[in-house]
Amino acid sequence: MASRVGPVTRAPAGTLIAIGAGAVVLGGLVAAVTGPFGWEHGSWAAAYLVLVVGVAQYAMGRMRPARPRPDRAGWVQVGAWNLGSLLVIGGTLLATPLLVDLGSGLLLLALVLALRAAWPGRGARQGRSSVLVGQAYRAMLLLLAVSIPVGVLLAHLRR
Structure with a gap:
């Protein structure tokens, strides 16, 4: 029997996974050249690339549920997280807190979208991942959301 819904799409999830994995590699390269080039914020940039852009984004992609139709919220999440x-x-590198503020707002938007998609009963992958993994994932998203105001405050204090 043919499905009326059409094919299931995971395109935003795959994009989050691919960019996240690439950011981990890029963060490692940044860490490798930080010392020889004497970059002041190099170790911070490497850690940010690996942990926030890489690992967190990879996890978002792995946990993003498949959708039976185009996932506009997923694409907004991809764009907001990366921009x-x-x-x-x-x-941070240019010592321009306004850019940090704008970026932080986009990160919060992406986290809200990720939390909405991961909430039980909203199509989150409860079958493929255990309830404990889902809870740990949501806790990671909340921890990232709580850390954003701290980063904004630090950006303004370093000015």
Whole structure:
């Protein structure tokens, strides 16, 4: 019997996974050249790339539920997370707190979208992942959300 819904799409999830994995590698490369080039914020940038842009984004992709139709919220999440991260990194390296503020707003938007998608009963993958994994994932998203105001405050204090 043919399905009326159509094919299931995981495109935003795959994009989050691919960019996240690439950011882990990029963060490692940044860490490797930080010392020889004497970059002041190099170790911070490497850690941010690995942990926030890489690992967190990879986890978001792995936990993003498949959708039976185009996942616009998923694409907004991909764009907001990556543009927000670029603005935070750029604002930190350029000592421009306004860019950090703008990027942080986009990161919060992406986290809200990730939390909505991961909430039980909203299509979150409870079958493929255990309830404990889902709870740990949501806790990670909340921890990231709580850390954003701290980062914004630090960006303004370092000015």
